[in-house]
Amino acid sequence: MNPFTRLTVDGVTLEGDALLRWADSLVDGHGDDPEGALALRSTVHELLRGEGLQATTSGTTGPSKRITLSVEDLVASAQLTGRLFGLNDGDRALHCLPGAFVAGKMMLVRAFVLGLDLHVIGARGGVLAKLDPRERFRFAAMVPLQLARALEEDRARVEAQFSTVLLGGGPVSEALEQRVADLRTEVFLGYGSTETVTHVALRRLNGPEASPLFTAVGDCHFARDPRGCLVTYTPHLSTFQQVTNDLVELVDGTHFRWLGRYDHVILSGGRKVHPEQLEARTAAVIPEPHYFSGTPDPLLGQAVVLTIETDRPQQEVVPAVMAVLLPLLHPHEMPRHIRTLPRLERTVSGKIRR
Secondary structure (H helix, E strand, C coil): CCCCCEEEECCEEEECHHHHHHHHHHHHHCCCCHHHHHHHHHHHHHHHHCCCEEEECCCCCCCCCEEEECHHHHHHHHHHHHHHHCCCCCCEEEECCCCCCHHHHHHHHHHHHHCCEEEECCCCCCCHHHCCCCCCECEEEECHHHHHHHHHHHHHHHHHHECEEEECCCCCCHHHHHHHCCCCCEEEEEEEECCCCEEEEEEECCCCCCCCCEEECCCCEEEECCCCEEEEECCCCCCCEEEEEEEEEEEECCEEEEEEEHHHCEEECCEEECHHHHHHHHCCCCCCCEEEEEEEECCCEEEEEEEEECCCCHHHHHHHHHHHHCCCCCHHHCCCEEEEECCCCECCCCCECC
16 A cells, blocks of 8 residues: 555544645745745655655765665654654654755655654745744754854744754754754754665754764664675665665664765875864854865875955965864864865755865
C-alpha cells in the first residue's frame, strides 16, 4: 500500500484530486520561488506514484549522481525522525526549504508518513515575514542562514513560534552557535546525506544537552576509514554502509566531531588546516561570501588562500580583512594570499564551489 496518499495542509486533509490541485496551487501561489514550487509539485506527483523519489547526491560520498530513494527507506527515515523529536499526528510543521533537494523532499515525506499538519512557504527571503505571528510550529527544518536572519529580525518571535528547529545543509558558524545558546527554542544540527535519506546523527546546539559532538540516531553507528573519513552504518535503511569524504574525530561508535571534507584539507608547513573550521570562525567578521583553499607553495607545500566575493577593489579589501583575521586565526592558518572576485561559482544547491 502506498503511504503517500493523504496529506494534511493548514488543517485540511487532502487526498486524490484535492491533493493534486493543492500541488498545482503551489506553483501559482509561490511567485517568489517558482523553481522551488515546481520541485515540490513534482515531488508530490512522484510520491503519489508510490515508486520512491529521484534525488541528486551532494558529494558527501563521492561525485554527485542521480539515485532513487525507495519507498521503504523514505518511510523508515521519516519514522525515525518522528521518534527522535516526539512528533505526533496533527503536530504543526513548517516547510521552508528548497523543494529540489532531499531536505525539502523529506519534509513532505515526514508530513505524509507522520500525519503532520504542514504549512508551506517559499525558501527565498526571510521566514518570519511570510508567517502570521500567531502561528505555532512544533517542528521546522531550516538552513543556518534562515535561522540567523530570523533571530536578527525578531528573537522573541522565533522563541514563541518554534518549539524545535533542525538545521542542516551546511556548517553552523560560531557566531550563530553563540546566539542560540540561551534560546528557548530547541535547536539541533543534523548530519547526513542524500544517500542516508537525511540525518543519521544530531548535535544539540543549546540547552543542558548542548555538545560539540554529533550523536548517532536510532541504531546508526560509525567507524573511520584509513583516510580518517566517517563510515556510516544505517540498519534502518536498505543500504547498510556508506563511506563518506568527511574527516572526523571518532570518539566512539556513536559519537564524532566533524572536522571538514577530506578533499578540502590544506597541508601547510606540515600542519592540516580545515577550511570549514576557519570559515565557521570568520563568518562573524567577514560579511561577504568567502572560502579558504590551498595553493602550491615551494616552502610550505601548500599556502592558505582566502577568496572573497566582493566588488570592492582588492587594495581596499586586503588590509581590512587582515586586520580582523590577525587576532582570530593562528599564524599557520593565516592566508598568504587573498583573492577578490565579483562572483563566486556555486553548485546547483547553492553551495560555494571551491
